[in-house]
Amino acid sequence: MPPDRARNADVLDLTITQKHHSLTNHLIHTKKRKEKENRPTVTHTTEVIEISSDEDEEPVPPPPRTPKKGAPPTPNERARLLLTALEKKFRALEQEKKQLEAQVNCLRQENAEFRAKGTVHLNNDDVDEHILCEVCSLTMWTPYVLTCGHAFCGSCLESWFDRALRDWASRYPQFPPHVLQAAHIARYGIPPPQYLCPKCRTAVSSKPTQDFTLKGLVGTIAKAKGEAKPGAKETSFRKYFDS
Template identity: 30%
Template sequence: MDPTRVEPFPTPSPPRRRQATQDIDTISLTSSDTDTSKSRKVLLKKAKNDKTQVRSRSKKPALPPASEIIEISSDEEDKHPHSMMPQPSVIADYRRQISKIREESVKYKQDLARVAKEVNSLREENQTLKASRKPDATKIVLDAAQLADGLDCEICTCRMWTPYILPNCGHSFCQSCLQDWLGATQAQFLATNPEPPVATYHLLDTLRTLIQNPALAAVPHVQTLLASQVPALPKYTCPTCREQITSRPTEAFALKSLIHTIAVAAGETIPKKPATTNKKGKSVGTLPGPWDGFFPAIS
């Protein structure tokens, strides 16, 4: 053999793994030697197997050993694995509450519908009554509040069940309030005049009769003498206008009847008058007048 002859398959330098595989494929295609062909086919098969193993490793990475796996878990979950799950009794209780709420909701809706129906019925009835109502020309509708100024006493602001009118000015007051007013004036007078005025009432009546005599009225000095003999008396005045009261108050029967009529219409109770007879029906005698202690008796 010629030593200068070049080998048909020179040995290349060791390349990377992928390039070696490609070279082996090329060699298997260009080889003509029978012995070397078999050996190279074996190498080709082995190279393909290596390819398959490399691909399988790239797709499915190998798992670490079981001894190297660390499991991370919570201590509370280990102790109470079912603590987050509601208990059957709690679920049953919730269901009962929901059922009860639904029943109450249905009941409230029914009550609301019934009340709304009643309200509509009352509205219709009210409209019907308003439409059928006709004013009565024979009746007068008055507001009792507007009449209060004329029906109530100015002193006690209550109903004048027994009203008395003052002849000098015309103002009216209830009997008890007017008696208290005149009594206060009389008490002030007695503080400076110890002699009661009632004791001089008989003299006062005589002097008034003489003063009113036409024959004596023409004599001035007699009039002056008689006037000087008139005893001192309390000076009573009206509680409202302070006009002097010179005669007894008079009971206002017309006003009394009007007050009683309006009180009955308003549903008020009229106080009863004190009895003037005893249990056997006999008169208790002549009662003193309400003004006998303040004014001279009427002859």
């Protein structure tokens, strides 16, 4: 190759090499720029943490989420709906309770007024005069009335008649005691014993009878006075009277 042509070839080769190098640099620069553009932007922010005391302020509940139309309620939404329904029911029951209490108070007042109207106030001494037995001075829980109209305890009358019978029988010592009873005395032709009212001394001609009306009144008054009814005792006047 002649020297001129060889020098021209070197210059051409150098030019091509420089252009290639320039193109390569351009491509590298373009690639780096694109990578930089695609890289996610990192924003540095300053977080502020507020520290507050729970005693000073209550935590604010998150606002209720509006359910989407047609979507089934979440467990939290169901719980909130149930709580709302229960609170409504509770308020209704409270209202009903107040109304019932007002009715009860009204009825109590009416009952007190009714009882006050039906209550009879009696003098204790006046009452005792009629419900106490004049033999034993105790309450006549089981009153028996005589033909004269006076009433006494059945047991008191029994004791009263028995004493009279024993006094009468003492006049007839020849007869055994079981004979000297109302059912047998008439057979022996002797005058029968005389039984008298403990109060007015009127002869008692027939067996005393239990006065159920007086018994009821005595029981009611005695219970109102706080007395307890004693055990009932069987009373029979068959020993002293035929009828």
